[in-house]
Amino acid sequence: MKRHLLTISIICLTVLIVLFGDSSYTSVCSKSASHYEIKAAFLIKFTDFIKWPETAFKDEPNHFVLGILGKNVFQHMLDPFVGKIIQERPFKIKYFNGIEKISDISGIQMLFVSQSEAPHFQKIFDTIDTTGMLTISDTPGFIRYGGTIAFVNQGKRISFEINRVSEKRAGLKISSDLLQLATHVYRK
Numbered sequence: 001m002k003r004h005l006l007t008i009s010i011i012c013l014t015v016l017i018v019l020f021g022d023s024s025y026t027s028v029c030s031k032s033a034s035h036y037e038i039k040a041a042f043l044i045k046f047t048d049f050i051k052w053p054e055t056a057f058k059d060e061p062n063h064f065v066l067g068i069l070g071k072n073v074f075q076h077m078l079d080p081f082v083g084k085i086i087q088e089r090p091f092k093i094k095y096f097n098g099i100e101k102i103s104d105i106s107g108i109q110m111l112f113v114s115q116s117e118a119p120h121f122q123k124i125f126d127t128i129d130t131t132g133m134l135t136i137s138d139t140p141g142f143i144r145y146g147g148t149i150a151f152v153n154q155g156k157r158i159s160f161e162i163n164r165v166s167e168k169r170a171g172l173k174i175s176s177d178l179l180q181l182a183t184h185v186y187r188k
Contacts, residue, residue: 038158039138039151040077043112046134046149047086049178052109053171056132057089059107064089067105069096069124070114102127113137113147121145130170143186148172152183159183 033041043066057064064086068074072095081091087109096105099120105111105128113124118139125146135142138151148166152159161184167174179185 035138035153035158036073036075037077040074042151042158042160043078043110043136044081044086046136046178047110049175050134051173051175052087052134053132055171056109060092062089063092065092065094065108065110067094067096067108067111068114069102069105069111070098070116073114074112099123108133110134110136113139113142115139118142121147130166132172133170134172135166135170154183161186 047064066078078093082093084091094108096102099117102120102124109132111128111130111133113121113135115138117124118141121139121142122145130146130148134149135147136149136151137147140150140152142150143161143163143166146163146166146169148163148170150161150163152161160182162174162179162182163186164174165186165188
């Protein structure tokens with residue numbers, strides 16, 4: 001258990017350094033990062049531990065695209081990564097302002113579904129094709145509807161759960177390292 005907490009702490013610090021840069025490390029450590037700053041860092045870091053099928057890039061072969069469905073809880077936290085290379089492609093963000101925009105969701109590799117869309121999870125998963133798409137949320141129950149990764153709060157700590165069924169349905173390959181860091185891995 002101590003080893004697991006140490007590993008999580010090291011990863012969180014690494015992610016914060018990557019997110020805010022070395023020069024900001026002191027100020028980041030002196031003030032606590034918001035939950036969404038940490039979740040934004042996780043989103044970017046997850047890409048190092050997941051393999052997407054080449055078919056995931058058929059609509060936008062020259063970009064790695066994160067879609068945000070619903071309220072943009074990250075505000076401008078992900079902006080520093082736009083244009084940076086992720087999965088050998090420049091990073092790009094697309095915003096979908098609510099359930100009325102779900103028919104527009106395609107050509108993205110990651111979809112963060114905001115809590116504002118929780119009442120519509122069933123419709124979202126019934127409507128969009130998640131092949132080649134990592135779906136993520138921080139809303140309780142997201143995994144039950146077919147989400148791949150759900151952030152969970154454990155006291156002051158942020159962790160995540162992984163749905164292997166959703167991973168396989170999407171054609172993704174999540175590394176064993178990331179699976180070991182998850183607080184729970186659903187296999188059925």
